[in-house]
Amino acid sequence: QKEVEQNSGPLSVPEGAIASLNCTYSDRVSQSFFWYRQYSGKSPELIMSIYSNGDKEDGRFTAQLNKASQYVSLLIRDSQPSDSATYLCAVILRDTGRRALTFGSGTRLQVQP
Amino acid sequence: IAGITQAPTSQILAAGRRMTLRCTQDMRHNAMYWYRQDLGLGLRLIHYSNTAGTTGKGEVPDGYSVSRANTDDFPLTLASAVPSQTSVYFCASRVLAGDYNEQFFGPGTRLTVL
Numbered sequence: 756q757k758e759v760e761q762n763s764g765p766l767s768v769p770e771g772a773i774a775s776l777n778c779t780y781s782d783r784v785s786q787s788f789f790w791y792r793q794y795s796g797k798s799p800e801l802i803m804s805i806y807s808n809g810d811k812e813d814g815r816f817t818a819q820l821n822k823a824s825q826y827v828s829l830l831i832r833d834s835q836p837s838d839s840a841t842y843l844c845a846v847i848l849r850d851t852g853r854r855a856l857t858f859g860s861g862t863r864l865q866v867q868p
Numbered sequence: 869i870a871g872i873t874q875a876p877t878s879q880i881l882a883a884g885r886r887m888t889l890r891c892t893q894d895m896r897h898n899a900m901y902w903y904r905q906d907l908g909l910g911l912r913l914i915h916y917s918n919t920a921g922t923t924g925k926g927e928v929p930d931g932y933s934v935s936r937a938n939t940d941d942f943p944l945t946l947a948s949a950v951p952s953q954t955s956v957y958f959c960a961s962r963v964l965a966g967d968y969n970e971q972f973f974g975p976g977t978r979l980t981v982l
Contacts, residue, residue, distance in 0.1 A: 763908075789971075798958055798973040799911070843911070845971075852924060853916050854964055855901045856971050860910035 758783055761844050761859035769867050774831040776862050778844030781825070788820060789845040789856065790829045799843055803829060834866045871895070872974035874959050880980045881949050889944045889977050891959030899964040900942040901971070902926075902934060904955040911958065917942055918964055949981045 758781045768774045776790075786806055791799035805811045805818040805827065817830040831838055841863045845856040872893045881887050893900065902914040903926075913926030917936040931953060933945045942961075946953055956978050962971040 798976050800973075801970050804970070852918070853913065853926065854899060854918065854962075855913050855916050855926065856911075856960075857913070858903075858911040860908065 757781070757859075758848060758857050759844055759846055759859035761842075761862045763860060764863040765865050766862055767865045767867060768834050770834060770836060772834050772866075774834045774838065774864055774866070776829040776831075776842050776844075776864065778827045778829075778859055779825055780827065780844075780846055783848050784825075784846040784857075785849045786822075787847045788818070788827045790816075790818060791843040791845060791858075793841045793843060793861065795840075831864075834864075836866045836868050839864055839866045872959055872961055872972055874957075874974040874977050876977060877975070878978040878980075880982065881946075883950055883981055884948050887946045887949055887979070889946075889957055889959075889979070891942045891944070891974060892940050893942075893959075893961040893972075893974075894940065895961060895963075895972070896939060897961035897963050897972075898939065899962045900936065901960040901962075902932070902942070902944045903958045903960065904928065904953075905958060905976075906955050914944065914957075949979075951981045953979065954981045955979060 790803040793799045803818040811818045815832045819828045841861040843861045844859040875890045901916045903911045915934040917923045959974040963969045
């Protein structure tokens with residue numbers, strides 16, 4: 756089992772809709788979860804981090820963490836064409852000296868005008 | 869402007885040649901990382917350094933080496949490039965104080981090995 760799993764998509768939503776992106780993770784994951792956005796040909800950019808169960812809101816973005824189900828999601832309200840990108844879920848694994856982020860393979864989001 | 873710079877932006881390299889990808893950060897972050905990104909495989913960690921003078925292996929270290937002589941620089945060397953090392957390479961850095969710190973990425977180097 757991969758440590759972090761995402762549906763590759765593409766996820767297509769109309770402009771103005773809510774986009775829901777999901778990520779599941781293994782037991783090896785610590786308590787830190789991150790969502791990065793990556794535009795084509797660009798580097799990943801952090802948009803949300805979440806460390807405790809429940810919801811965390813920042814503007815149009817809401818991250819939701821459910822540790823019992825080992826599930827973290829990202830909701831994008833009022834989706835805009837400029838939100839079209841690949842969204843990467845990232846975690847820190849326990850019991851390694853690396854402390855580096857481990858990434859899912861990403862979900863491509865397409866927002867249709 | 870604070871951040872991470874990488875050089876070159878892109879490179880085409882003949883197989884068997886030696887190549888060093890450069891990475892410099894001016895944020896005084898103690899931890900630095902090298903990832904490669906391939907279609908369908910996502911970002912995979914090559915090597916890391918938690919502090920100047922120390923380095924460690926990531927998921928895919930074979931064929932690569934790194935050094936960390938000081939806080940700011942973290943070069944990645946391909947001793948003898950092979951076509952499977954064709955990829956986009958990202959350098960990243962982070963303050964290593966608990967798990968609650970943002971990891972920043974450089975702009976990337978697109979490498980093609982022929």
